[in-house]
Amino acid sequence: MLTINLFNGLVYGTLLIVMCSGLALIYGLRRVVNFAHGSLYMLGAYIGYSVAAHADFWVALFVAPAVMAAIGVVLDRYGFRLLQDRDPLTVVLVTFGLLLVIEDFVQTVWGKSNLSLATPDALNFAVNLFGTQVPAYRIGVIVVGAAVALGLSLWLRFSRYGLFVRAASTDPTTTSMQGVNTDALSAGVVGLGTALAGLAGVVSAPFMSLSPSMSADVIIDSFVVVVIGGLGSLAGAFIAAMVLGMVQAVGAVYLPDASVLLPFVLMVAILIWRPAGFAGSRT
Amino acid sequence: MNNYVLQAEDVAIHYGGVKAVDGVSLTLEKGQIRGLIGPNGAGKSTVIDAITGRRRLTRGKVMLGTEDVSALGVVDRRMRGLSRSFQRTSVFGQMSVRKQVELASHKMGVSDSAADADAVLEELDLRPLANVIAEDLGYGEQRRLDLALALVGHPSVLLLDEPMAGLSVQESHDLAHHLTALTSRRDVSVLLVEHDMDVVFGISDVVTVFELGRVIASGAPSDVRADPRVREAYLGSAA
Amino acid sequence: MSIQRMSLNTLAALVIGAVIALTVSSGTVLSLLTQAIIYAVFAIGVGLLLRQNGMVSFGHALYFGAAGYGIGIILQLGLMPAELAIVVTLAAIAIVGLLFGLVIVRVPGIAFGMLTLAIGQMFFLTASRARGLTGGADGMSIDWPSTLFGISQSVLLRPANLFMLCWIVLVGIILLLALLLRSRFGSITEAVRDNEERARFIGISTLLPRAAVYALSALVTGVGGVLSALNTGFISPESLHWSLSGMTLMMVVVGGYKALWGPALGAVVYFLFKDILGDYADHWMAIFGIALITVIVFSPTGIAGALQKLRFRHQATPAKAAVSSH
Amino acid sequence: MTALLKVDRINAFYGAAHILHNLSLEVRAGERVALIGRNGVGKTTVVNTLLGLARLGEGQIRFRDSEIRKPRPYLAAQHSIVVVPQGRRIIANLTVEENLVLGAATGRKGPWTVPEIYKLFPILQERAHTPGTALSGGQQQMLAVGRALMANPSLILLDEPTEGLAPVIVDQLATIFNRVADQGTALLLIEQNMSLVVRVAHRYLAMAKGAVVASGEVNNSRDGLKDLEAHIMV
Amino acid sequence: AKNTDPVRVGLVSSKSGVFAQQGEEVIRAVQFAIEEANARGGIDGRKVEVSEADDEGTPDAGRRAAEKLARDGYNLLIGPIPSSISLALAPNLERWDAAYFVVASKSDKITGDTCKPRAFRTNHSDAMDIAMIGEWAKNFKEKTYASIAADYVWGHDSSESFAKAVKAQGKEVKIQLYAPMGTKDFSPYIAQLKDAGVDAIWVAEIGRDAIAFVKQAQEFGLVPKTRLIGHALIQNFMVAATENALEGTQGTTAYTPDIDTPRNKAFVAAWQSKFSRLPTDNEAQAYNGAQVMFEGVRKAGSAKPADVAAALKGASIDTIYGTVTMRAADNQLVLPNFVARVKPMDGTLRPVIEQTFAPNLTPAPSALCKM
Ligand SMILES: Nc1ncnc2c1ncn2[C@@H]1O[C@H](COP(=O)(O)OP(=O)(O)OP(=O)(O)O)[C@@H](O)[C@H]1O
Ligand SMILES: Nc1ncnc2c1ncn2[C@@H]1O[C@H](COP(=O)(O)OP(=O)(O)OP(=O)(O)O)[C@@H](O)[C@H]1O
Ligand SMILES: [Mg+2]
Numbered sequence A: 001m002l003t004i005n006l007f008n009g010l011v012y013g014t015l016l017i018v019m020c021s022g023l024a025l026i027y028g029l030r031r032v033v034n035f036a037h038g039s040l041y042m043l044g045a046y047i048g049y050s051v052a053a054h055a056d057f058w059v060a061l062f063v064a065p066a067v068m069a070a071i072g073v074v075l076d077r078y079g080f081r082l083l084q085d086r087d088p089l090t091v092v093l094v095t096f097g098l099l100l101v102i103e104d105f106v107q108t109v110w111g112k113s114n115l116s117l118a119t120p121d122a123l124n125f126a127v128n129l130f131g132t133q134v135p136a137y138r139i140g141v142i143v144v145g146a147a148v149a150l151g152l153s154l155w156l157r158f159s160r161y162g163l164f165v166r167a168a169s170t171d172p173t174t175t176s177m178q179g180v181n182t183d184a185l186s187a188g189v190v191g192l193g194t195a196l197a198g199l200a201g202v203v204s205a206p207f208m209s210l211s212p213s214m215s216a217d218v219i220i221d222s223f224v225v226v227v228i229g230g231l232g233s234l235a236g237a238f239i240a241a242m243v244l245g246m247v248q249a250v251g252a253v254y255l256p257d258a259s260v261l262l263p264f265v266l267m268v269a270i271l272i273w274r275p276a277g278f279a280g281s282r283t
Numbered sequence B: 001m002n003n004y005v006l007q008a009e010d011v012a013i014h015y016g017g018v019k020a021v022d023g024v025s026l027t028l029e030k031g032q033i034r035g036l037i038g039p040n041g042a043g044k045s046t047v048i049d050a051i052t053g054r055r056r057l058t059r060g061k062v063m064l065g066t067e068d069v070s071a072l073g074v075v076d077r078r079m080r081g082l083s084r085s086f087q088r089t090s091v092f093g094q095m096s097v098r099k100q101v102e103l104a105s106h107k108m109g110v111s112d113s114a115a116d117a118d119a120v121l122e123e124l125d126l127r128p129l130a131n132v133i134a135e136d137l138g139y140g141e142q143r144r145l146d147l148a149l150a151l152v153g154h155p156s157v158l159l160l161d162e163p164m165a166g167l168s169v170q171e172s173h174d175l176a177h178h179l180t181a182l183t184s185r186r187d188v189s190v191l192l193v194e195h196d197m198d199v200v201f202g203i204s205d206v207v208t209v210f211e212l213g214r215v216i217a218s219g220a221p222s223d224v225r226a227d228p229r230v231r232e233a234y235l236g237s238a239a
Numbered sequence C: 001m002s003i004q005r006m007s008l009n010t011l012a013a014l015v016i017g018a019v020i021a022l023t024v025s026s027g028t029v030l031s032l033l034t035q036a037i038i039y040a041v042f043a044i045g046v047g048l049l050l051r052q053n054g055m056v057s058f059g060h061a062l063y064f065g066a067a068g069y070g071i072g073i074i075l076q077l078g079l080m081p082a083e084l085a086i087v088v089t090l091a092a093i094a095i096v097g098l099l100f101g102l103v104i105v106r107v108p109g110i111a112f113g114m115l116t117l118a119i120g121q122m123f124f125l126t127a128s129r130a131r132g133l134t135g136g137a138d139g140m141s142i143d144w145p146s147t148l149f150g151i152s153q154s155v156l157l158r159p160a161n162l163f164m165l166c167w168i169v170l171v172g173i174i175l176l177l178a179l180l181l182r183s184r185f186g187s188i189t190e191a192v193r194d195n196e197e198r199a200r201f202i203g204i205s206t207l208l209p210r211a212a213v214y215a216l217s218a219l220v221t222g223v224g225g226v227l228s229a230l231n232t233g234f235i236s237p238e239s240l241h242w243s244l245s246g247m248t249l250m251m252v253v254v255g256g257y258k259a260l261w262g263p264a265l266g267a268v269v270y271f272l273f274k275d276i277l278g279d280y281a282d283h284w285m286a287i288f289g290i291a292l293i294t295v296i297v298f299s300p301t302g303i304a305g306a307l308q309k310l311r312f313r314h315q316a317t318p319a320k321a322a323v324s325s326h
Numbered sequence D: 001m002t003a004l005l006k007v008d009r010i011n012a013f014y015g016a017a018h019i020l021h022n023l024s025l026e027v028r029a030g031e032r033v034a035l036i037g038r039n040g041v042g043k044t045t046v047v048n049t050l051l052g053l054a055r056l057g058e059g060q061i062r063f064r065d066s067e068i069r070k071p072r073p074y075l076a077a078q079h080s081i082v083v084v085p086q087g088r089r090i091i092a093n094l095t096v097e098e099n100l101v102l103g104a105a106t107g108r109k110g111p112w113t114v115p116e117i118y119k120l121f122p123i124l125q126e127r128a129h130t131p132g133t134a135l136s137g138g139q140q141q142m143l144a145v146g147r148a149l150m151a152n153p154s155l156i157l158l159d160e161p162t163e164g165l166a167p168v169i170v171d172q173l174a175t176i177f178n179r180v181a182d183q184g185t186a187l188l189l190i191e192q193n194m195s196l197v198v199r200v201a202h203r204y205l206a207m208a209k210g211a212v213v214a215s216g217e218v219n220n221s222r223d224g225l226k227d228l229e230a231h232i233m234v
Numbered sequence E: 001a002k003n004t005d006p007v008r009v010g011l012v013s014s015k016s017g018v019f020a021q022q023g024e025e026v027i028r029a030v031q032f033a034i035e036e037a038n039a040r041g042g043i044d045g046r047k048v049e050v051s052e053a054d055d056e057g058t059p060d061a062g063r064r065a066a067e068k069l070a071r072d073g074y075n076l077l078i079g080p081i082p083s084s085i086s087l088a089l090a091p092n093l094e095r096w097d098a099a100y101f102v103v104a105s106k107s108d109k110i111t112g113d114t115c116k117p118r119a120f121r122t123n124h125s126d127a128m129d130i131a132m133i134g135e136w137a138k139n140f141k142e143k144t145y146a147s148i149a150a151d152y153v154w155g156h157d158s159s160e161s162f163a164k165a166v167k168a169q170g171k172e173v174k175i176q177l178y179a180p181m182g183t184k185d186f187s188p189y190i191a192q193l194k195d196a197g198v199d200a201i202w203v204a205e206i207g208r209d210a211i212a213f214v215k216q217a218q219e220f221g222l223v224p225k226t227r228l229i230g231h232a233l234i235q236n237f238m239v240a241a242t243e244n245a246l247e248g249t250q251g252t253t254a255y256t257p258d259i260d261t262p263r264n265k266a267f268v269a270a271w272q273s274k275f276s277r278l279p280t281d282n283e284a285q286a287y288n289g290a291q292v293m294f295e296g297v298r299k300a301g302s303a304k305p306a307d308v309a310a311a312l313k314g315a316s317i318d319t320i321y322g323t324v325t326m327r328a329a330d331n332q333l334v335l336p337n338f339v340a341r342v343k344p345m346d347g348t349l350r351p352v353i354e355q356t357f358a359p360n361l362t363p364a365p366s367a368l369c370k371m
């Protein structure tokens, strides 16, 4: 029983990682708290749905994030970049407006009904994990999440561009003064972050249903994660995502009455204990 | 008994492994100006942080007059007359110059805070800028405003962290004059951290030299200036 | 602004309200305006926090909804007369606001917004799952007595009267806040907002002023909640939901929060615009979203900011220009 | 020889505030120019305009042969012009070493490498793996200079590099600036400390109210010092 | 002269928000009913006019939208989905001079403490569903049960009534789980349900949650191994959104096209000729509500809300459910109730009625309702 609960926590945690690393990256570089991130996740899922319907799930897994990346680049170029000197709050509200537009768009194109995407055949079987049957697809989700986490960490830690990204997330102007084209860098990072939202959307589609209101579900959890983790900190977000995934999965079983409040209790407790979140020790 | 207005005893502040300040004792007498110099990173700003309560002490204690203020917060220390300026300018960006200086004076319980504020603004040549929003001031002007915020409200002890930095030579000299006048007129004691040697040696009654978080020399300006250790560690060609 | 100017403006505002109440005969328009004014009060609460503390709350719906729930529960249980229930509820909101404030204002920046969001959502979820008295997710109706403050409910709820009542409350709140912010309390909170550390070094303990502003903004929001409870006679968990806070924040920014009355203007614009959209478009979300983006992008200081700029254009060059030429 | 930096009658603004008025200056390869003037005359604004941090109105900026119509912070560095900014601007979440590596973002090769910088400032090597902002003010200034050198630039703009530095360090920096210049890198030194100007610069430009009002050779003598100081006491 | 004021319908439902899908169905069906009435020359010669508004799924926006319609003269209101909106509208009807026909909200409060002379419920109440469960449970074959329900009033009521009903049959309920509304990942609950090893599971989940639960139950192999019994689960949109996962599942249903009454046959035929498909449960209930409204106008000989309300009180009405009564004590339409099973029928998978419970199973009016 505990095994399966931990497994479930791991699945949701890794999904949150994919979702939140995008949110954290975009916040890091653009200081934008992107309320539309959930909608981008939704858009990714819907695009994935359509691609899968015409081609194949595996094609969708690559096409949807690619399309989303392009959207992200455009969003940065014609949105965030033009607003970079503005009060962060106004940018928040711009993303709020964007959320409405995307939601309307999704409703118009795909309708208001719930849609569902079938689990790809190749992963539509059960695996015996320490004596419990778990769906192979969910193991796939964990693999994707882990790959994203590992890939991003290594990239940021050891690559040249990773260094630029880390520098620019603290002080874009000074980074730029060293000759780093931060405009291009931001566009790339927002594109990457948006692609990750799309990836999370496609990956979750086979086990969660698609509906125009699905964005609201994840955006709050994602905020909880990035805030607990320390805004803009990827490592913090990874830890927070796993903690939240576990807390939800295990809480639903052992503390059923409080489980729905747990993420918020966690967030309040952590912020009061440590106002800048896990990773916010130095500010 | 002594008549120290400020006494730091064996003060230490460690950041993890870095011993920024490691067992420093300092005193200030009434109306005295003590210059505090030392190489970059010697712990001068940190000592000011320790005395004003911005950083928690790792060790030691701080006495203001006869009272041990080590456990008090920043606000309580200021209310007891301990005032400071900042190495990195720190003002209220959205408020007008006069409004913030007057507020600072009022907070200290000065009955005619408007007059007090005006006097300080006058002394620092900020009168013509009184109605300007701080954000719109130039860098040097902001530094003077920072100083004004420390000077109002008749503090008894002033801790100034490089007040001359960013000022022109003329302005530095004016400020130096102003400080000496202040100490004699208002009986204010000053701890002056400064890299402008002309100023430090010119107006200090005593000079203390830091290196690596410890006091390496202390005494009359001329003695300190002549100290070979100080020359080597700090003064170089300015000696 | 001088005291005379202020009293003059207040008087003018009241007269305008009376003229609207007397001349507009359409119940639809009056009830729309009433609704807008109620949210204007709410928005002023949120705007106050932003203006005076520099803090963004995504959780103020908590106090809006709490007012309705507080009164609803008290009346349902018959604990005290409705008039007293209003006072007690508002006092409770102010106290709770202060206590919360003392704990949460220490959290900086956008994390504060998220924290308020979390706290608000906790109450939303608790209210949704509750059973019994409050009706959980279905909500509860508020049993107002047949007379309130000596006025019979049917008279009070007549569109023109209710509008006038809400208008007077709104004008009163703006006036009181304007007076309060002229006082030392105003400067202190501004100083703390601008530079908390420096404020401490000029002898201001920063926690209490921040918490006080938070409590005050909660209280103002609570007043909006009371008016809403009176207008709708109903309360449900949606009134606690963060999206309501988000919507109000939208009004605040669109209206412009640098001026005290900006958020109120934002609320009115919001409702009028939404009403027009409701009539003509199936795609109100997209239109609304685009309109929101447009307003924010082209008018960074909100409508109030734009209006003020327009007014200042006639007046002399700003002080700075005169100074820097010395 | 063409100018590395040529600024021709530029006007610059912060919001609506008009700060620079038809200001012109030019730095050629290998030159050592000082830009002096009292507080608030707009020295930093000159730098900010080149970087696109202040709004450029009328006027022309050229980096080497290219005209820069829309200045952005990275363009200068890409044209081999780097800035040691006033206030240092060390990046807080990077270590000392990473801050240095970041300085080499343009990838231009030259004499300056991380080990070379460490030789110049041994303290930086001691603190190589601590966060850049855990350094004291003076140490941060060394890091900022080191970072600029890492770009192996042909021109360095130094905005009040000795502000807040101990006299020994100022001596050290003066030596270093001279060494750098001897290796062929041009310097534009913005300073209020005239003793440094006298030790480093060959030519000066004095600013007042957003324009260059005087210029000349730096006379390395006591009188020269007095002359220069007169410019900033206006 | 005969008064032929038009009948003005205020159609308020969700065009956006969580209930947008059901809202779409309701709007479609009410419009259908109106077109049909107008095609027949109106209601006793009265043209039916309609104005629509979006309630966004929240009581506040719903109330605002309804008030505007009512004050503009479209004061025969119909359409909201969640009970919260219905409860927010009811107390204002007199003030707005409106009447309101509930077609989808099930809360007992609507016909309980919040009952109003001008609010009529034309669909089943929770109490009616629950009363049926006791009867229905007598036929259950399995020995051990579990339940999973939405964590709010309705879910708890459902789950507890179910537990009571099966315990009365001497059977065992091993666990009762409640999942918060908006749960996306049901795996922790499914793990517990699997672990409990029961024969059948009572499911009282709604909307997206229900879809997610069913899909994930299938993913983890909980279904089809373990039988699901659904409370309001086997709705048409659910069946459509979960592919074949619900095939064979039994559950309560408010309507299926198989109901054997003349008016229903006519309705289904007309619907099919227009949309080339069968009406869904939500559509039929909304259509039914509009029919009741029109019947009120007919009986009152007036389109004024007060007259319509007076005429409907205690009236006997011919509907797609047969001839039923609008109970005078609480304005609840007393309807038969149904249990159905999801089966392939004429090429589509849909609920098909297996058992009908007579209207007399409807519990007595709530004592809290004082009109
Ligand atoms: N937050 C911190 N974490 C770790 N070390 C720190 C921190 N702040 C300062 N230090 C270290 O403490 C020492 C003393 O710093 P401090 O700022 O007091 O020096 P200073 O004498 O004021 O120097 P300067 O003249 O350059 O301003 C330095 O070595 C510095 O690196
Ligand atoms: N962000 C800003 N917005 C508006 N005005 C500004 C801004 N920054 C500087 N100024 C104004 O521009 C003028 C020039 O400032 P600048 O910083 O260029 O001076 P400076 O010569 O570098 O002075 P310092 O020696 O103090 O560094 C000053 O009068 C200042 O008030
Ligand atoms: Mg220092």
Ligand SMILES: [Mg+2]
Binding pocket: B139, D043, D044, D045, D086, D159
């Ligand atoms: Mg400068």
